[in-house]
Amino acid sequence: MRWLRYLNQWRGTAKEALEQVSIVAKFLCLIHVTDRYIISSTHVQGPSMLPTLNLTGDVILAEHLSHRFGKIGLGDIVLVRSPTDPTRMVTKRILGLEGHRLSFSADPLVGDGSVSVVVPKGHVWIQGDNLYASTDSRNFGPVPYSLIEGKALLRVWPPRFFGSLR
Amino acid sequence: MASSFWNIAYQQAMKSGVLVAKVYSFLHVTTNYLAFPAYAFGPSMIPTLHPSGNVVLAERISKPSRGDVVVFQSPEDPNKLPTKRVVGLEGDSVSFVVDPGKNDESRTIVVPKGHVWVEGDYIQNSRDSRSFGPVPYGLIQGRLLWRVWPFQDFGPIGPPTTT
Numbered sequence: 001m002r003w004l005r006y007l008n009q010w011r012g013t014a015k016e017a018l019e020q021v022s023i024v025a026k027f028l029c030l031i032h033v034t035d036r037y038i039i040s041s042t043h044v045q046g047p048s049m050l051p052t053l054n055l056t057g058d059v060i061l062a063e064h065l066s067h068r069f070g071k072i073g074l075g076d077i078v079l080v081r082s083p084t085d086p087t088r089m090v091t092k093r094i095l096g097l098e099g100h101r102l103s104f105s106a107d108p109l110v111g112d113g114s115v116s117v118v119v120p121k122g123h124v125w126i127q128g129d130n131l132y133a134s135t136d137s138r139n140f141g142p143v144p145y146s147l148i149e150g151k152a153l154l155r156v157w158p159p160r161f162f163g164s165l166r
Numbered sequence: 167m168a169s170s171f172w173n174i175a176y177q178q179a180m181k182s183g184v185l186v187a188k189v190y191s192f193l194h195v196t197t198n199y200l201a202f203p204a205y206a207f208g209p210s211m212i213p214t215l216h217p218s219g220n221v222v223l224a225e226r227i228s229k230p231s232r233g234d235v236v237v238f239q240s241p242e243d244p245n246k247l248p249t250k251r252v253v254g255l256e257g258d259s260v261s262f263v264v265d266p267g268k269n270d271e272s273r274t275i276v277v278p279k280g281h282v283w284v285e286g287d288y289i290q291n292s293r294d295s296r297s298f299g300p301v302p303y304g305l306i307q308g309r310l311l312w313r314v315w316p317f318q319d320f321g322p323i324g325p326p327t328t329t
Contacts, residue, residue, distance in 0.1 A: 029191045084280040086303035122242040140278075144241035147304050 039063045041156065042079060044091045048128030048135070052077070052165060053091065059157035060091075060165065062150035072124070072148060073097070077165055079150040080126060083140050091152065092136050096125030098145075104138050117142070124148070201225040202308060204237055206249045210286030210293065211235070213327055215249065221315035222323065224308035230282060231255065233325050235310040238284070242298050247307065250294050251326065254283035262296050275300075282306070287326050 034040075045057035053060075062079050066072055074094055082088040096102045096119045103116045108131045119125050123142035128134025137143060154164045196202075207219040214235065215222075230236050230252050240246040254260040254277045261274045266289065277283045281300035286292025295301060310323045 026188075026191075029195075033191075033194070081302075081304035082280065083302040083304065084278070086280055120242070122240065122244060144239070144244070144302065144305060146239035146241070146244040147302060 037064055039153070040150070042089075042091075042150075047133040048130050049077070049091060049093070050130040050133070052093075052129045053155070054158070054161070058155050058161065060155045061153045063153050064150045066151045067145075067148045072145075072151060077152040078126065078148050079152065080143055081147045081149055083143055083147060089149065090126075090136075092126035092128050092134070094124050095127045095137075096142070098123055100125070106138065108132055122146075199226060201227075201311070203314070204247075204249075204308075204310075206237075206310075208249075209291045210288055211249060211251070212288040212291075214251075214287045214323060215313075216316065216319070220313050220319070222310050223312040223314060225311045226308045228309060230303075230306055230309055232258075235323055236282075236284065236306050237308050237310065238301055238306045240298070241301060241305065248284075248293070249310065250284035250286050250292070252282050253285045253295075254300075256281055258283065260295075264296070266290065280304075 040062055041059055042062050043057055043059050044053055045055070047055050066076075067078070072078060072094060074097060076094050077091060078094055079089050079091055082090050098119050098121045100119050101116060102119065102125055103114050104127075105114045107113065117125075119142045123144055125137045125142050127136045127138065152165050155161055201223055204222050204224050205219060206215050206222055207217065208215075209217040224237050232252055232255055234252045235249060236252055237247055237249050240248050256277050256279045258277045259274055260277060260283045261272050262285070263270060263272045265271070275283070277300050281302050283295045283300050285294045285296065312322055313319055
């Protein structure tokens with residue numbers, strides 16, 4: 001029965017440990033809710049948004065409120081869940097809302113062969129600022145509005161490029 | 167005194183607030199990562215679901231596969247959440263009749279990567295991938311698991327019943 005006595009000795013410590021764990025758990029919940037529903041930081045990289053975003057990677061602050069209230073407009077840089085790979089998020093600019101008519105050239109390196117398209121209801125047209133190195137709506141078509149998950153607010157890293165994104 | 171009354175009131179309010187926050191957090195985690203209840207209505211899933219309404223349980227854990235009934239955000243209207251059955255996964259070749267009221271002309275489409283093809287069980291009155299095209303995985307909210315109401319049909323939601 002000695003182990004029962006040992007258990008009793010540890011009871012006080014266990015209670016304190018549980019309290020500490022619950023404080024950490026509450027803090028993590030708060031961080032999670034803020035990160036997912038209010039504002040979060042994201043690391044974005046790749047050539048598709050040059051010169052607005054750097055090739056080697058930037059950390060940007062994105063807010064997750066505007067898309068729930070329909071406040072996404074033309075020219076906004078948005079974080080979108082990729083329609084071709086649901087585990088990836090892409091960062092592009094909105095160049096067309098539903099009902100807009102857009103012309104784009106299917107292959108900017110070749111030059112001609114312009115295609116005209118009307119953005120269907122419930123969709124948006126996203127394009128990277130760097131037309132020559134971006135896989136966007138010119139490749140996978142207009143994207144349903146519900147796939148938009150955030151709007152970029154400002155860039156926080158690298159520090160010399162700190163500031164709002166336009 | 168007056169100040170201690172307000173003190174007590176403030177403490178009670180804080181305690182209730184903390185309790186509400188804890189309950190809300192628990193519900194939030196459960197409905198966003200595990201399972202959530204939903205009310206499904208409409209004729210497009212007869213005979214699997216009643217047109218006049220069903221309360222169902224949908225889960226978010228498994229990846230949708232062929233034959234699952236899923237809830238997803240409509241690509242046509244982000245405020246609508248249709249419920250349809252997954253008929254084709256990415257890479258599948260799907261054949262469908264373009265306009266069943268007019269003629270029997272059918273089309274075959276290969277479902278693109280990252281998308282699924284959904285159709286209602288009651289083809290005659292269902293707005294699905296035959297109208298708005300394949301649905302990206304990112305729009306799928308959950309897979310229907312169980313019907314809770316009407317009580318006489320309490321039970322799992324399974325494969326389409328062949329007529």
